[in-house]
Amino acid sequence: MKFNLTVLDAMTKTPVVVSPEISVEHGVKLMLKAKVGSLVVQENNILKGIVTEKDLVEKIILKSLNPKKTKISSVMSTVVVTVHPRVEIMEAVKLMTKYNVRRLPVVDKDNKLVGFLTLNDVLRVQPQLFELILDKSRLFSSRRDYVDSECDKCKVYALVKPINGRFLCQECERNERIINYLN
Numbered sequence: 001m002k003f004n005l006t007v008l009d010a011m012t013k014t015p016v017v018v019s020p021e022i023s024v025e026h027g028v029k030l031m032l033k034a035k036v037g038s039l040v041v042q043e044n045n046i047l048k049g050i051v052t053e054k055d056l057v058e059k060i061i062l063k064s065l066n067p068k069k070t071k072i073s074s075v076m077s078t079v080v081v082t083v084h085p086r087v088e089i090m091e092a093v094k095l096m097t098k099y100n101v102r103r104l105p106v107v108d109k110d111n112k113l114v115g116f117l118t119l120n121d122v123l124r125v126q127p128q129l130f131e132l133i134l135d136k137s138r139l140f141s142s143r144r145d146y147v148d149s150e151c152d153k154c155k156v157y158a159l160v161k162p163i164n165g166r167f168l169c170q171e172c173e174r175n176e177r178i179i180n181y182l183n
Contacts, residue, residue, distance in 0.1 A: 007092050007117050008085040010125040011106045015040045015116035020048050020073035024060055027051060027072050028178055035154070037171045038103050040116060041076045047105055047113055049076030053174035061177070082107045085114055089122055120156065 016030055017040045027039050031053075041049040051072055059075040060067055083092050083104045092104060096119065106115035149160045151169035153176075158169040168176065 005089045005125055006085065007083050007087050007089065007104075007106055008115075010089060010121040011085065011115035011117045012121060013115050015105070015113070017042050017113070018051075018072060019043060020071065020076065022072050024056065024065075024067040024070045024072060024075060028056065028067060032175065032179070037118070037174070038116075039072070040105055040113060041072055042113060045112065047080060047082070047107065047111070048073070049078045050080050050103065050105065051076045052103065053171065053178065056178055057174060080105060082111075083117060084108070089126055092117055093122060120158075 016034045016036050016038075018027055018030065020041050020043055031037065031039060038050055038052040040047065041051060055075050055077060059065070060070060081095055081099045081101055081104060083095060083106055085106050085108065095104060096102060102119045104117045105113055106117055108114050149167055150157050151160050151172055152166040153168055153172040156169060160167040160169050161173060163173055163176065
Protein backbone atom coordinates (compact mmCIF):
# COMPACT_ATOMS: atom_id res chain seq x y z
CA MET A 1 0.00 0.00 0.00
CA LYS A 2 1.55 3.31 -1.06
CA PHE A 3 0.87 6.42 0.98
CA ASN A 4 1.91 9.49 -0.95
CA LEU A 5 -0.65 11.99 0.27
CA THR A 6 0.73 14.90 2.25
CA VAL A 7 -0.52 16.69 5.33
CA LEU A 8 -1.71 19.48 3.01
CA ASP A 9 -4.11 17.01 1.34
CA ALA A 10 -5.80 16.11 4.62
CA MET A 11 -5.46 19.04 7.01
CA THR A 12 -8.19 21.38 8.16
CA LYS A 13 -7.26 24.70 6.60
CA THR A 14 -9.18 26.87 9.05
CA PRO A 15 -8.61 25.62 12.60
CA VAL A 16 -10.35 27.34 15.49
CA VAL A 17 -7.77 29.78 16.85
CA VAL A 18 -8.16 31.62 20.15
CA SER A 19 -6.28 34.04 22.37
CA PRO A 20 -4.70 32.71 25.58
CA GLU A 21 -6.70 35.35 27.48
CA ILE A 22 -10.22 34.05 26.77
CA SER A 23 -12.07 32.11 29.44
CA VAL A 24 -12.31 28.34 29.32
CA GLU A 25 -16.10 28.71 29.15
CA HIS A 26 -15.79 30.85 26.00
CA GLY A 27 -13.34 28.34 24.53
CA VAL A 28 -15.68 25.41 25.21
CA LYS A 29 -18.56 27.29 23.57
CA LEU A 30 -16.39 27.88 20.49
CA MET A 31 -15.45 24.18 20.39
CA LEU A 32 -19.08 23.12 20.60
CA LYS A 33 -20.21 25.64 17.98
CA ALA A 34 -17.48 24.58 15.55
CA LYS A 35 -17.90 20.88 16.48
CA VAL A 36 -14.19 20.47 17.13
CA GLY A 37 -12.28 18.70 19.88
CA SER A 38 -9.50 21.22 20.31
CA LEU A 39 -8.43 24.84 20.02
CA VAL A 40 -5.19 26.31 18.73
CA VAL A 41 -3.94 29.08 21.01
CA GLN A 42 -2.09 31.96 19.36
CA GLU A 43 -0.91 35.38 20.45
CA ASN A 44 0.33 37.92 17.88
CA ASN A 45 0.32 35.15 15.24
CA ILE A 46 2.68 33.05 17.38
CA LEU A 47 1.60 29.53 18.33
CA LYS A 48 1.40 29.38 22.12
CA GLY A 49 -0.34 26.08 22.72
CA ILE A 50 -3.26 23.77 22.14
CA VAL A 51 -6.30 22.91 24.26
CA THR A 52 -8.01 19.54 23.91
CA GLU A 53 -11.03 17.96 25.57
CA LYS A 54 -8.58 15.91 27.63
CA ASP A 55 -6.97 19.12 28.93
CA LEU A 56 -10.40 20.43 29.91
CA VAL A 57 -11.36 17.24 31.72
CA GLU A 58 -8.02 16.91 33.54
CA LYS A 59 -7.43 20.57 34.36
CA ILE A 60 -10.93 21.98 34.86
CA ILE A 61 -13.40 19.24 35.71
CA LEU A 62 -11.17 16.99 37.82
CA LYS A 63 -9.77 19.98 39.72
CA SER A 64 -13.21 21.64 40.05
CA LEU A 65 -11.98 24.94 38.60
CA ASN A 66 -14.44 27.60 37.47
CA PRO A 67 -14.49 27.67 33.63
CA LYS A 68 -15.84 31.23 33.66
CA LYS A 69 -12.86 32.52 35.65
CA THR A 70 -10.10 30.28 34.32
CA LYS A 71 -8.14 31.44 31.27
CA ILE A 72 -7.32 29.15 28.37
CA SER A 73 -3.63 29.89 29.00
CA SER A 74 -3.80 28.03 32.31
CA VAL A 75 -5.15 24.80 30.78
CA MET A 76 -3.42 24.70 27.40
CA SER A 77 -0.57 22.36 26.56
CA THR A 78 2.42 24.55 25.77
CA VAL A 79 4.68 21.83 24.39
CA VAL A 80 3.18 21.39 20.94
CA VAL A 81 4.34 18.97 18.28
CA THR A 82 3.92 20.55 14.83
CA VAL A 83 4.19 19.29 11.28
CA HIS A 84 4.96 20.88 7.89
CA PRO A 85 2.23 20.75 5.20
CA ARG A 86 4.47 18.89 2.71
CA VAL A 87 5.19 15.97 5.06
CA GLU A 88 3.65 12.66 3.97
CA ILE A 89 0.59 11.49 5.89
CA MET A 90 2.37 8.38 7.20
CA GLU A 91 5.15 10.52 8.68
CA ALA A 92 2.53 12.65 10.43
CA VAL A 93 0.88 9.50 11.82
CA LYS A 94 4.30 8.35 13.08
CA LEU A 95 4.71 11.70 14.86
CA MET A 96 1.28 11.31 16.44
CA THR A 97 2.20 7.82 17.60
CA LYS A 98 5.64 8.82 18.89
CA TYR A 99 4.31 11.73 20.95
CA ASN A 100 0.95 10.12 21.82
CA VAL A 101 -1.13 12.95 20.32
CA ARG A 102 -4.13 12.94 18.00
CA ARG A 103 -3.76 16.47 16.66
CA LEU A 104 -0.93 18.40 15.02
CA PRO A 105 -0.85 22.11 14.22
CA VAL A 106 0.49 22.53 10.68
CA VAL A 107 3.12 25.26 10.29
CA ASP A 108 5.02 26.55 7.26
CA LYS A 109 8.76 27.18 6.99
CA ASP A 110 8.31 30.49 8.84
CA ASN A 111 6.54 28.68 11.69
CA LYS A 112 3.23 30.32 10.71
CA LEU A 113 0.07 28.31 11.39
CA VAL A 114 -1.46 27.17 8.08
CA GLY A 115 -3.75 24.37 9.23
CA PHE A 116 -4.49 21.60 11.67
CA LEU A 117 -4.28 17.83 11.22
CA THR A 118 -6.33 15.36 13.26
CA LEU A 119 -6.59 11.59 13.14
CA ASN A 120 -10.09 12.06 11.71
CA ASP A 121 -8.59 14.14 8.88
CA VAL A 122 -6.10 11.35 8.16
CA LEU A 123 -8.80 8.66 8.17
CA ARG A 124 -11.03 10.78 5.91
CA VAL A 125 -8.43 10.76 3.11
CA GLN A 126 -6.85 7.36 3.87
CA PRO A 127 -9.53 5.16 5.48
CA GLN A 128 -7.39 2.07 4.88
CA LEU A 129 -5.06 3.40 7.60
CA PHE A 130 -7.70 2.75 10.28
CA GLU A 131 -6.59 -0.80 11.07
CA LEU A 132 -2.92 0.17 10.86
CA ILE A 133 -3.40 3.04 13.28
CA LEU A 134 -5.53 0.93 15.57
CA ASP A 135 -2.94 -1.87 15.63
CA LYS A 136 0.26 0.17 15.80
CA SER A 137 -0.53 3.08 18.08
CA ARG A 138 -1.62 3.92 21.58
CA LEU A 139 -3.84 6.69 20.26
CA PHE A 140 -7.10 4.83 20.82
CA SER A 141 -8.54 3.56 24.04
CA SER A 142 -7.91 -0.09 24.75
CA ARG A 143 -11.02 -0.39 26.90
CA ARG A 144 -13.24 -3.27 25.82
CA ASP A 145 -16.48 -1.32 26.11
CA TYR A 146 -15.84 0.50 22.81
CA VAL A 147 -16.96 -1.01 19.49
CA ASP A 148 -16.64 0.03 15.84
CA SER A 149 -19.86 1.73 14.76
CA GLU A 150 -21.40 5.06 13.78
CA CYS A 151 -21.63 7.71 16.49
CA ASP A 152 -25.29 8.57 17.09
CA LYS A 153 -24.41 12.24 17.62
CA CYS A 154 -21.81 13.22 14.99
CA LYS A 155 -22.50 10.34 12.56
CA VAL A 156 -18.77 9.58 12.19
CA TYR A 157 -17.73 5.92 12.02
CA ALA A 158 -15.44 5.44 15.00
CA LEU A 159 -14.93 3.58 18.25
CA VAL A 160 -18.19 4.18 20.12
CA LYS A 161 -19.49 3.38 23.60
CA PRO A 162 -23.08 3.03 24.81
CA ILE A 163 -23.96 6.03 26.98
CA ASN A 164 -27.51 6.77 28.14
CA GLY A 165 -29.03 4.71 25.35
CA ARG A 166 -26.89 6.23 22.57
CA PHE A 167 -23.63 5.12 21.00
CA LEU A 168 -21.11 7.98 21.26
CA CYS A 169 -17.55 8.32 19.98
CA GLN A 170 -14.88 9.39 22.45
CA GLU A 171 -14.99 13.05 21.36
CA CYS A 172 -18.80 13.28 21.63
CA GLU A 173 -18.64 11.49 24.99
CA ARG A 174 -16.15 14.08 26.27
CA ASN A 175 -18.26 16.92 24.85
CA GLU A 176 -21.31 15.52 26.67
CA ARG A 177 -19.33 15.44 29.93
CA ILE A 178 -18.20 19.04 29.41
CA ILE A 179 -21.73 20.23 28.57
CA ASN A 180 -23.14 18.46 31.61
CA TYR A 181 -20.44 20.01 33.79
CA LEU A 182 -21.14 23.53 32.52
CA ASN A 183 -24.92 23.21 32.95
